[in-house]
Structures are given as structure tokens and as C-alpha cells.
Amino acid sequence: MTFESSRDPSGVTILTVEGQLIVANRQELKQLVGDALDQGDRKFVLDFDKTAYIDSSGLGALVSINKKVREAGGELRLSGLNEDLSSLFELTKLDTLFVIADSATEALAGF
Amino acid sequence: MLSPLGTLTGATLRLWRLEGERYRLIAAPPGAEQPSAPRAAGADTAWLALPDHDDVFLEVVSTSDVVADEIGRRVVPVVGALFEAERTTLTLTTELAARYEEIDLLYSIGELLGRARAVEEVAAIILREVTGVVGARRAGLRLVDDTAQQLRTVAMIGVADGIVPAAVSVDDETAVIARAYRTRKIATGQQPEWVSGELLAVPIMYAAAGQPSRVVGTLSLADRAGGGSFTREETKLVSAVATQIGAALENARLVARERTQHRVEHELKLAHDLQVRLMPTPEVVRGDADIAVRTFAAESLGGDFYTFLRLGRGRVGVMLGDVSSHGFSAALIAAQVMAAAGIHSHSESTPDAMLTLLHRSLAAELESTEMYLTICYAVFDPTAGRISYSNAGHPYAFRVPRFGPASRLSPTSPPLGLAGTEFTRRVSPWHFTQDLLVAFTDGLVDQVGTNGERYGEVRLLTVVEEERLRTPEEIVDAVFHDLDEWGGEMGDDRTLLVMRM
Structure with missing residues (x-):
């Protein structure tokens, strides 16, 4: 399974991305978040602790998901980015578009 | 056959058929003037019925010292066998002549198998040939669209445009053609929107090498020329045709797909060249x-x-x-x-x-x-x-x-x-x-x-x-x-x- 979904007692949906976020599975992630929004979820943590690689279409999907969550009045946070991925977000200036935490626990604490 | 057999046995042999109260000469040695009536039986003339043919008789007129009865007993089994063989040949020839159109139809379809034509063209040819032979004023050929689960009309005869829907759902309970598709069997019935008389629909089957057969479409005929229902023979013929045309239609479809793909590849190549030049x-x-x-x-x-x-x-x-x-x-x-x-x-x-x-x-x-x-x-x-x-x-x-x-x-x-x-x-x-x-x-x-x-x-x-x-x-x-x-x-x-x- 590429994505694992769980729910924090405080009502935050945590989606863990395993392996890669690439063109082949980005739609699945968008669908997961879209379904959760339909069910009323508004707080999300996307945890990349088990993620090695995100390609350009994966980055696009994250921006698209972030936009949808904001439009629905919610908030999305990213966590667990490894050194390469952190560097990628900084280099592309995408770190200015997201709230990024070191770990899922830290991201949850901020809600 | 009677002339050489007569020479061998020392007799003149003739065959007569009893028609009502008169005998009619049906076979005799060539050349000599033929009698209008058989000779009466006597010392030099014998008269024997052919085995299994009560109305056909062999007249034996001895031209040697051997008694006609003796010659007759020896040759009548041979003449009977030859007569039966000739009659069978005649029956087959007559049947072959009667089926010529149907054979020609199947031959035409066989020709289509090996040629690269558009699906619509193949379908139109098939319909024209089938309706001509069977004698139906209206006909339709539909192919299944696996994605949409619909039977799409690719050729139609005898129906004005717009009357028959371009596509019918394979799940349509009211459509005879959909029933033929679903059951993989011949279906008949009334289709009140446009058919007068019975509608006959048969599934078109196709099996790729090593694959189970599947239904690729339907062939339907209606408005039989002589009125009433299609006969058993007509139905059998349409079924035989449907069996044959599956391959022709599938060939045409594959050729069309290949051509489209080739065209797309060519256009992509042009687009690539254009992009490089940009x-x-x-x-x-x-x-x-x-x-x-x-x-x-x-x-x-x-x-x-x-x-x-x-x-x-x-x-x-x-x-x-x-x-x-x-x-x-x-x-x-x-x-x-x-x-x-x-x-x-x-x-x-x-x-x-x-x-x-x-x-x-x-x-x-x-x-x-x-x-x-x-x-x-x-x-x-x-x-x-x-x-x-x-x-x-x-x-x-x-x-x-x-x-x-x-x-x-x-x-x-x-x-x-x-x-x-x-x-x-x-x-x-x-x-x-x-x-x-x-x-x-x-x-x-x-x-x-x-x-x-x-x-x-x-x-x-x-x-x-x-x-x-x-x-x-x-x-x-x-x-x-x-x-x-x-x-x-x-x-x-x-x-x-x-x-x-």
C-alpha cells in the first residue's frame, strides 16, 4: 500500500506516504484527501517519514491538495521530509507555500 | 452405361419408368431408333424391376443364344446400383445448383477475410449479399463497443437515417438484437419501431487464436420478401454467415486501428520536429x-x-x-x-x-x-x-x-x-x-x-x-x-x- 490513513484523537487526519509520491500514485492521494474533505475532515498531516522521493508531478499534487484544503477552510501540514526532500522544497521555494514540521507529532502539536 | 453392359452380355438393355398407366423410356443405348413402348416378355425378351425402385423396369432383349431371363438376372443388380449412383449424382447437382447463390455469398465473405477494408465497407458488402440471397428488405449489422457496452450500428439496409438508434445498450431488455448478443443465440421477435414482420437476429462470433470465442456484434434481418417468418434454411444460412463474418469484421477493425495508430505516430513525429524547430x-x-x-x-x-x-x-x-x-x-x-x-x-x-x-x-x-x-x-x-x-x-x-x-x-x-x-x-x-x-x-x-x-x-x-x-x-x-x-x-x-x- 502506498498510503496509510489514520485519525488522531483530536480529529486530525494523518496520511502517511510510503515509498514515492510520483505521477503513478498522485491521483490516489488526491482522491484520499478529497474523500476525507467530503466526510467533513478539515485538518490534515501528510507524513513523509517513509518517503524517499517526490517527482515534479507529486509536488504539483501537493500544491493542488493544499489549495483544496484551504478552499474548504481547512489546513494541511507536511512532516517527516528527509534531507533531500527538505532541500527540494527549499530549492523550489515550495517551502514558502506549506507549513512543514520535522515530525508528525510536531505537526499535530501545532494544530 | 447400358450400351457397354449390353455388349458384354449379348443383349440390348433399356430402362423404362411407369408413369401412371404408361411406360416412358428413360435410358437406352444410343444410335438406334428407340421404341415408343416396351416389348412384351417372351423367349428373347425379359422384363425385370430394379431393386428398391418399383416404378423402374429393365427390358432385356437377347441378341445371342443366351436366354433373356438369364441375362436379366445377372445384370439387374449392376444396373440397379448404377442407376442409384446416377440418381444420387443428379440430386446433388440439382441441390448444388439451387445453393449456388448461398455458396457464392460465403465465397464473397471468404474474399473479405483476406482484404484490408474499412469496417463499414465490409459490413455494407455483407449486408448487401445476405439480404440479396435470403430475401429480406431490411437488415442491420452492429458491432459491440466493449467500453460503452453498446451495440453500435455500422451498416444498415432499407431503413431511413435517424429511425434506428445509432447504438443500443447490450442490457436493453426490449431489443431483440441485445438479446441475441447476451444469450449468444439466435433471437427472433417484433421490433415495433421500425420492423414489419419478424426480426431475426444472430450473434456474430469471433475467436482469436488460442482464445475462447466471443460475441463481437449482431447481424439482423427483417421484412422478409415473401412475408411471414424466416424459414429454418434461411435462419441456418444467416447463422453460417454470422460465423464467417466475425473474422472479416475483426480483421477490418484491427486494420483500422493499425492505420489510426500509424497516423498518430506520424503526426507525433511531425509535432516533435516542430517542437525541436521552435x-x-x-x-x-x-x-x-x-x-x-x-x-x-x-x-x-x-x-x-x-x-x-x-x-x-x-x-x-x-x-x-x-x-x-x-x-x-x-x-x-x-x-x-x-x-x-x-x-x-x-x-x-x-x-x-x-x-x-x-x-x-x-x-x-x-x-x-x-x-x-x-x-x-x-x-x-x-x-x-x-x-x-x-x-x-x-x-x-x-x-x-x-x-x-x-x-x-x-x-x-x-x-x-x-x-x-x-x-x-x-x-x-x-x-x-x-x-x-x-x-x-x-x-x-x-x-x-x-x-x-x-x-x-x-x-x-x-x-x-x-x-x-x-x-x-x-x-x-x-x-x-x-x-x-x-x-x-x-x-x-x-x-x-x-x-x-
């Missing part, structure tokens, strides 16, 4: 800058792009970018960027102003396609000894000096299409004739080699730094040579640009 050659800035650039698309069309602009007073603009996808849609965005850059370069020379204008030109397209693009645009000003650049999320642009490590021309904003419209520019000194601009796209550094690892920007920059004193063309050669040795397959568009000015 991107300028380094010749456009010859004399001002020494540039080498190489680009490869992962598909026929790619999302990487670059352009060079002469901006006056010796200044040169260099732009390199990557649309967040590849293929046709990415190529369209890339083409739009290059066209817009060409237009805006005449009015705006600062990099941030250029990106602002590009963003305005592309915002709607990027929004609707959910695509974005990373782009770095640098203006080189040798008179001032500096460059100014704006970089929208493109990580792979570097200054490689004559000595020392490469330094990144860091992005000044997120990619185009992902964030707002505020773009800024940076200005930095540049050692003209010495410093190299090295810009590339992620397809290069993300290429996974045979060892399972990505090529990476560190390795790429190491090659460039080792070769930095060589010409841009030689440096590009060295990087792609190293990439070839790294191995693996190209998963994304790849572009490398090296410039010394």
Missing part, C-alpha cells in the same frame, strides 16, 4: 555567447524548453524551464512559454518583469490543466560585468567559475502556476569569458542507473568542473557520455545547457 539554435546569439544545448524528450513531445534572446547593447537573455509533466499537454505549455517570451523580450528586459508577463500569459492555462513550470531566466550584461536573473522554482541553474566550486542561482520564487504573481530578481557579478552557466532539468539528475541510484546533481557538476576549461559543446558531450555510463532508462525529459559568454 527552440532556437545557439546560432542566434553567435558572436555574443558560446552555447551548447541538448534536449531529449521522454515521449515524442517534451515539457523541457529553452530559448535565447538578443536584448541589445550586447546583452543576452537565456531561459530554461521544465513543465511539470511530459507529453502533448506539456509540449503545448512549453510552446506557449517560448512564444510569449519572444513577444515580451521586446518590451521587457528585466527577468522579474519577464516572469510576471509570462505568468499572466499562462495563468489560465496552468490553472485549468493543474500543471506548473519551473523556469530560470537570466540576462547577461557584459558591459556591466554582471547578470540579473529570476528563478521560479528551478533548482538546477549554476554558475561554474574557472576555479572553485559551482554555486547555485537559487530560486527567487516558487514555480509558475503554484503561487502568487510576485517575482523578484537577483543581480550578481559574472566573470565574462571565464564563468560558465550550467542549467539542466530534473530528468537528468533523476535518471536511475543500473545500480538503482539516481544520477544526481553532485555527479553532474563534478563532470562539469573537471571539464570546465573545455568548450561548452565538449562539456555537454562529457556529461551525456557519463550519463550513458551511468545507465538506466530515461524516465523524464532531459535537457542540458552550458554557456560561456
Whole structure:
């Protein structure tokens, strides 16, 4: 399974991305978040602790998901980015578009 | 047969058939004048019924010393057998003649099997032949659309356009043709919208080599010429035809698909050539800058792009970018960027102003396609000894000096299409004739080699730094040579640009 979904007692949906976020599975992630929004979820943590690689279409999907969550009045946070991925977000200036935490626990604490 | 047999036995042999109360001569030796009535039985004449034929008699007139009865007893089994064989041959010949049209029909379909024709053309020929032989005024041939689960009409006879629906759902309980499709059996019934009389529908079957047979469509006939229901023979013939035409129709469909694919490939090749020509050659800035650039698309069309602009007073603009996808849609965005850059370069020379204008030109397209693009645009000003650049999320642009490590021309904003419209520019000194601009796209550094690892920007920059004193063309050669040795397959568009000015 590429994505694992769980729910924090405080009502935050945590989606863990395993392996890669690439063109082949980005739609699945968008669908997961879209379904959760339909069910009323508004707080999300996307945890990349088990993620090695995100390609350009994966980055696009994250921006698209972030936009949808904001439009629905919610908030999305990213966590667990490894050194390469952190560097990628900084280099592309995408770190200015997201709230990024070191770990899922830290991201949850901020809600 | 009677003449040689008579010679052998020493007798004249004739066959007579009793028709009502009269005998009619049905076979006799040729040549001699034939009697109008049989001779009466006597010493030289015998009269015997043929076995299994009570109405056919053999007249034996002895022309030798042997008694006619004796000759008759010996030859009557032989004559009986020969007569039966001849009668069977005659029956078969008559039947063959009667079935000539049907055989011709099947032959015509056989011919269609080996020819490359359009599906519609094959279907129209089949319908014309079948209705002609069976004698039906209306007929239709439909093929199943597996995706839509519908039977689509490909040929129709005897029905005005618009009366019969172009497609019928295979689940339609009221349609006789849908029933034939579902049950894989002959179906008959009334179709009140347009049929007078009975509608006969048979499934068209096809089995590819080594595969189970499947229904590929239906053949239906209605409005029988003689009125009433289709006879058993007619139904059998239509079924036989349906069995034969599956292959013809499938052949035609495969040929059509092949032709379409060939045309698409040809058009993609043309589009690829067009895209290559849209991107300028380094010749456009010859004399001002020494540039080498190489680009490869992962598909026929790619999302990487670059352009060079002469901006006056010796200044040169260099732009390199990557649309967040590849293929046709990415190529369209890339083409739009290059066209817009060409237009805006005449009015705006600062990099941030250029990106602002590009963003305005592309915002709607990027929004609707959910695509974005990373782009770095640098203006080189040798008179001032500096460059100014704006970089929208493109990580792979570097200054490689004559000595020392490469330094990144860091992005000044997120990619185009992902964030707002505020773009800024940076200005930095540049050692003209010495410093190299090295810009590339992620397809290069993300290429996974045979060892399972990505090529990476560190390795790429190491090659460039080792070769930095060589010409841009030689440096590009060295990087792609190293990439070839790294191995693996190209998963994304790849572009490398090296410039010394």
C-alpha cells in the first residue's frame, strides 16, 4: 500500500506516504484527501517519514491538495521530509507555500 | 452405361419408368431408333424391376443364344446400383445448383477475410449479399463497443437515417438484437419501431487464436420478401454467415486501428520536429555567447524548453524551464512559454518583469490543466560585468567559475502556476569569458542507473568542473557520455545547457 490513513484523537487526519509520491500514485492521494474533505475532515498531516522521493508531478499534487484544503477552510501540514526532500522544497521555494514540521507529532502539536 | 453392359452380355438393355398407366423410356443405348413402348416378355425378351425402385423396369432383349431371363438376372443388380449412383449424382447437382447463390455469398465473405477494408465497407458488402440471397428488405449489422457496452450500428439496409438508434445498450431488455448478443443465440421477435414482420437476429462470433470465442456484434434481418417468418434454411444460412463474418469484421477493425495508430505516430513525429524547430539554435546569439544545448524528450513531445534572446547593447537573455509533466499537454505549455517570451523580450528586459508577463500569459492555462513550470531566466550584461536573473522554482541553474566550486542561482520564487504573481530578481557579478552557466532539468539528475541510484546533481557538476576549461559543446558531450555510463532508462525529459559568454 502506498498510503496509510489514520485519525488522531483530536480529529486530525494523518496520511502517511510510503515509498514515492510520483505521477503513478498522485491521483490516489488526491482522491484520499478529497474523500476525507467530503466526510467533513478539515485538518490534515501528510507524513513523509517513509518517503524517499517526490517527482515534479507529486509536488504539483501537493500544491493542488493544499489549495483544496484551504478552499474548504481547512489546513494541511507536511512532516517527516528527509534531507533531500527538505532541500527540494527549499530549492523550489515550495517551502514558502506549506507549513512543514520535522515530525508528525510536531505537526499535530501545532494544530 | 447400358450400351457397354449390353455388349458384354449379348443383349440390348433399356430402362423404362411407369408413369401412371404408361411406360416412358428413360435410358437406352444410343444410335438406334428407340421404341415408343416396351416389348412384351417372351423367349428373347425379359422384363425385370430394379431393386428398391418399383416404378423402374429393365427390358432385356437377347441378341445371342443366351436366354433373356438369364441375362436379366445377372445384370439387374449392376444396373440397379448404377442407376442409384446416377440418381444420387443428379440430386446433388440439382441441390448444388439451387445453393449456388448461398455458396457464392460465403465465397464473397471468404474474399473479405483476406482484404484490408474499412469496417463499414465490409459490413455494407455483407449486408448487401445476405439480404440479396435470403430475401429480406431490411437488415442491420452492429458491432459491440466493449467500453460503452453498446451495440453500435455500422451498416444498415432499407431503413431511413435517424429511425434506428445509432447504438443500443447490450442490457436493453426490449431489443431483440441485445438479446441475441447476451444469450449468444439466435433471437427472433417484433421490433415495433421500425420492423414489419419478424426480426431475426444472430450473434456474430469471433475467436482469436488460442482464445475462447466471443460475441463481437449482431447481424439482423427483417421484412422478409415473401412475408411471414424466416424459414429454418434461411435462419441456418444467416447463422453460417454470422460465423464467417466475425473474422472479416475483426480483421477490418484491427486494420483500422493499425492505420489510426500509424497516423498518430506520424503526426507525433511531425509535432516533435516542430517542437525541436521552435527552440532556437545557439546560432542566434553567435558572436555574443558560446552555447551548447541538448534536449531529449521522454515521449515524442517534451515539457523541457529553452530559448535565447538578443536584448541589445550586447546583452543576452537565456531561459530554461521544465513543465511539470511530459507529453502533448506539456509540449503545448512549453510552446506557449517560448512564444510569449519572444513577444515580451521586446518590451521587457528585466527577468522579474519577464516572469510576471509570462505568468499572466499562462495563468489560465496552468490553472485549468493543474500543471506548473519551473523556469530560470537570466540576462547577461557584459558591459556591466554582471547578470540579473529570476528563478521560479528551478533548482538546477549554476554558475561554474574557472576555479572553485559551482554555486547555485537559487530560486527567487516558487514555480509558475503554484503561487502568487510576485517575482523578484537577483543581480550578481559574472566573470565574462571565464564563468560558465550550467542549467539542466530534473530528468537528468533523476535518471536511475543500473545500480538503482539516481544520477544526481553532485555527479553532474563534478563532470562539469573537471571539464570546465573545455568548450561548452565538449562539456555537454562529457556529461551525456557519463550519463550513458551511468545507465538506466530515461524516465523524464532531459535537457542540458552550458554557456560561456
